[in-house]
Amino acid sequence: MRLERASTDHAQRFLEGRFRGALEHAPDGTTVLRLPLGALDRAAVLLADEGARFISVFVAAAPERSLVAAFAFRGQIAALRAPLTEDAAAYPALSLHLPAARLAERELHDREGLTPLGHPELTPALRPDADALEQRIVGDETFVIPYGPIRSGIFEAIQHVVETGGEDVLALETRPYFKHRGLEARFGGLEPVQGAVLAERIAGIASVAHAAAFSQAVEAALRIDPPEQAALWRTVHAELERLANHLDVATKLAEDAALSVAVARFGILKEDTMRVRARLCGSRFGRGVVVPGGIATTQLLDPAELRDWLGRFEHDLVRDRRLLLRTSSFTDRLIGSGRLDRTTVETLGGVGPVARAVGISTDARFERPYGAYERLGFDVVTAENGDAMARLDVRFGEIRESLHLIRQALDRLQRIGETTRLRMDLPAGEGGGFGWVEAPQGELVYWVELADGRIRRVHVSSPSLHNWPLFVASFRGDVLTDFSFIEHSFGLTAAGADR
Amino acid sequence: MLEWIARGLRKGVVTSRYPRGAEPELDGFHGRVEIVETDGARDELEALCPTGAISVSGGLVSLDRGRCILCGACVEAEPERFRFSPAYETASRRRAGVVVGASVERQLEAVRLPLGEQARPLRRSIHIRHVDAGSDGAEEWEISALTNPYYDMQRLGLYFTLSPRHADVLLVTGGVTRSMEKPLERAYEVMPEPKAVVAAGTDACSGGFAATTGEIAGGVDRVLPVDVYVPGSPPSPIALLHGLLLAAGVVTEDGR
Numbered sequence: 209m210r211l212e213r214a215s216t217d218h219a220q221r222f223l224e225g226r227f228r229g230a231l232e233h234a235p236d237g238t239t240v241l242r243l244p245l246g247a248l249d250r251a252a253v254l255l256a257d258e259g260a261r262f263i264s265v266f267v268a269a270a271p272e273r274s275l276v277a278a279f280a281f282r283g284q285i286a287a288l289r290a291p292l293t294e295d296a297a298a299y300p301a302l303s304l305h306l307p308a309a310r311l312a313e314r315e316l317h318d319r320e321g322l323t324p325l326g327h328p329e330l331t332p333a334l335r336p337d338a339d340a341l342e343q344r345i346v347g348d349e350t351f352v353i354p355y356g357p358i359r360s361g362i363f364e365a366i367q368h369v370v371e372t373g374g375e376d377v378l379a380l381e382t383r384p385y386f387k388h389r390g391l392e393a394r395f396g397g398l399e400p401v402q403g404a405v406l407a408e409r410i411a412g413i414a415s416v417a418h419a420a421a422f423s424q425a426v427e428a429a430l431r432i433d434p435p436e437q438a439a440l441w442r443t444v445h446a447e448l449e450r451l452a453n454h455l456d457v458a459t460k461l462a463e464d465a466a467l468s469v470a471v472a473r474f475g476i477l478k479e480d481t482m483r484v485r486a487r488l489c490g491s492r493f494g495r496g497v498v499v500p501g502g503i504a505t506t507q508l509l510d511p512a513e514l515r516d517w518l519g520r521f522e523h524d525l526v527r528d529r530r531l532l533l534r535t536s537s538f539t540d541r542l543i544g545s546g547r548l549d550r551t552t553v554e555t556l557g558g559v560g561p562v563a564r565a566v567g568i569s570t571d572a573r574f575e576r577p578y579g580a581y582e583r584l585g586f587d588v589v590t591a592e593n594g595d596a597m598a599r600l601d602v603r604f605g606e607i608r609e610s611l612h613l614i615r616q617a618l619d620r621l622q623r624i625g626e627t628t629r630l631r632m633d634l635p636a637g638e639g640g641g642f643g644w645v646e647a648p649q650g651e652l653v654y655w656v657e658l659a660d661g662r663i664r665r666v667h668v669s670s671p672s673l674h675n676w677p678l679f680v681a682s683f684r685g686d687v688l689t690d691f692s693f694i695e696h697s698f699g700l701t702a703a704g705a706d707r
Numbered sequence: 708m709l710e711w712i713a714r715g716l717r718k719g720v721v722t723s724r725y726p727r728g729a730e731p732e733l734d735g736f737h738g739r740v741e742i743v744e745t746d747g748a749r750d751e752l753e754a755l756c757p758t759g760a761i762s763v764s765g766g767l768v769s770l771d772r773g774r775c776i777l778c779g780a781c782v783e784a785e786p787e788r789f790r791f792s793p794a795y796e797t798a799s800r801r802r803a804g805v806v807v808g809a810s811v812e813r814q815l816e817a818v819r820l821p822l823g824e825q826a827r828p829l830r831r832s833i834h835i836r837h838v839d840a841g842s843d844g845a846e847e848w849e850i851s852a853l854t855n856p857y858y859d860m861q862r863l864g865l866y867f868t869l870s871p872r873h874a875d876v877l878l879v880t881g882g883v884t885r886s887m888e889k890p891l892e893r894a895y896e897v898m899p900e901p902k903a904v905v906a907a908g909t910d911a912c913s914g915g916f917a918a919t920t921g922e923i924a925g926g927v928d929r930v931l932p933v934d935v936y937v938p939g940s941p942p943s944p945i946a947l948l949h950g951l952l953l954a955a956g957v958v959t960e961d962g963r
Contacts, residue, residue, distance in 0.1 A: 412845025
């Protein structure tokens with residue numbers, strides 16, 4: 209589907225009209241509004257009513273200690289900034305009106321000791337206890353099954369508490385943060401280039417996305433633009449990462465359906481992708497490529513060789529995909545499973561393939577184009593049904609678009625010819641900036657503050673954290689045996705959410 | 708179903724011959740960091756490493772691969788002294804065994820016998836239970852890659868099992884977060900003897916970048932006795948395979 213990009217002027221006019229005198233600063237697609245703390249919730253509701261999607265709420269130190277609520281609004285990031293006084297200990301909760309803010313506000317309460325007044329479920333989030341299980345549905349024949357934190361298979365640690373009468377999933381609670389490693393605080397005092405290394409290790413399977421979002425936030429704070437070639441190489445690595453992630457989902461779903469040849473075939477396609485990434489930059493996860501100011505690596509693989517590989521890969525993929533989607537023992541398990549509707553996804557602020565599978569055409573690459581994406585053509589793939597099948601269809605469509613994007617980026621690189629400079633020196637500077645990318649899991653946003661050439665503060669809004677509540681909401685009439693299909697169709701990462 | 712079988716056969720055999728034959732090394736792959744030159748090191752070298760893997764003592768440099776996250780900061784700053792190598796047989800049965808360079812104090816570490824020497828049949832059939840104790844998620848991908856046709860670890864008698872009660876090896880990723888400490892200990896307790904613990908990845912060896920945040924124990928060996936350390940951020944599938952075979956006693960460290 210081709211879409212019209214919303215006019216950013218329009219967003220700014222609206223904000224100026226509604227928040228007279230509050231408009232503070234509006235660089236590079238970000239609008240900051242300064243408000244008193246007590247007015248934050250009303251302003252947030254006003255924005256949400258106009259269709260703004262909640263991104264995150266966090267404490268920033270620049271330009272002064274403030275509570276910041278960030279929204280995606282008409283092709284911009286709209287940030288509401290409320291200065292915090294020394295003794296500020298509470299503020300009116302956003303999640304009273306915006307369910308999408310629930311986890312972010314619980315986290316804020318744990319991290320900063322700020323109480324969101326009126327929060328509907330203000331319990332500690334960051335260091336969950338695997339044994340603290342609560343049974344909500346009480347009856348003679350209902351019982352609680354804790355799935356996790358040690359999972360059945362090679363999966364990341366997370367706990368799903370299922371209440372069941374035997375087959376139906378009567379209630380589900382998903383508890384993230386078992387892998388909370390305190391990484392946001394670890395950024396403080398690091399040099400920007402080390403920050404990119406740390407960002408890569410927040411969610412390993414989305415290393416490139418994290419390094420890019422972090423680096424773009426640094427670049428926004430320092431008001432620099434990396435060279436065109438660096439932006440194109442970032443696109444190549446980011447789209448290869450998307451291929452690997454979507455193939456991982458396909459492999460896991462085939463495994464759930466016990467299709468052993470399909471598992472082997474898609475496992476080979478994924479491994480081939482990881483190997484070509486290693487041949488390109490030395491790391492199977494594209495690590496060490498993206499740095500603030502550009503890219504760091506020397507290219508090990510000739511673009512022409514990569515293009516040949518893409519051809520062979522697509523030839524195999526098309527046949528495996530066709531066969532997989534014709535295998536009814538597979539598709540039967542996905543069709544109708546874990547169905548979401550558009551309203552639920554909008555209410556909970558869903559992002560990525562999960563949102564696109566209910567027909568919401570949200571994609572950071574398109575809404576707020578960054579790097580080279582403004583100059584490259586691609587379609588935002590959507591589906592309508594909102595079930596596990598729709599999510600897989602979206603992923604397969606995105607694989608096709610990623611291949612298209614990589615080829616376009618390589619064409620442009622070839623046209624530019626010999627490498628001049630892939631990395632800019634970072635100027636000295638202070639201040640904060642937002643950076644965002646469309647990670648394989650959905651929109652990923654970084655807020656980075658710099659002072660004296662070092663990182664002062666970082667906040668990460670992870671797509672997985674936004675989408676876990678949607679996973680819970682998707683269980684309607686589904687049974688226990690659908691569980692792994694539904695979970696894997698979401699393709700989320702616990703490490704990214706937990707940080 | 709027949710179509711799937713035909714599709715599977717068309718590809719032919721892609722499986723690695725490791726450990727019977729060497730796995731071809733990929734030029735330029737960041738498998739691990741080697742020290743090219745140990746002498747004449749300035750003390751400032753230590754500051755190059757964000758995770759404290761480099762130590763300098765009396766002008767001699769050593770590198771703790773159990774702390775190295777392969778970021779390449781040292782390789783970039785001192786290319787005459789450090790370089791990336793595609794080598795993958797990096798795992799060791801002792802923590803000090805993953806430290807390279809100048810004269811590291813070789814403390815005597817109590818080391819359990821490999822599983823294959825404790826119980827002969829275990830050389831041919833090892834069941835592995837994976838536990839994520841706070842990884843970044845990349846290790847899980849590399850571990851699950853071991854079952855794809857390229858590595859096909861079942862050919863070596865290595866199998867993943869779902870219950871720790873059936874497991875011989877506990878394959879742990881991550882530096883052990885507070886929330887995972889108790890579940891991890893419990894998984895270890897219910898395993899039958901003899902058992903082995905493999906710390907997979909730099910985070911599991913030392914905590915990596917998160918070691919100083921106060922949110923993690925700082926390595927699996929702070930919680931459980933570790934039999935094999937597999938450094939890497941993340942270790943490649945073939946490096947993990949080497950670590951598992953070391954725990955099983957199928958390969959030995961000096962048999963390289």
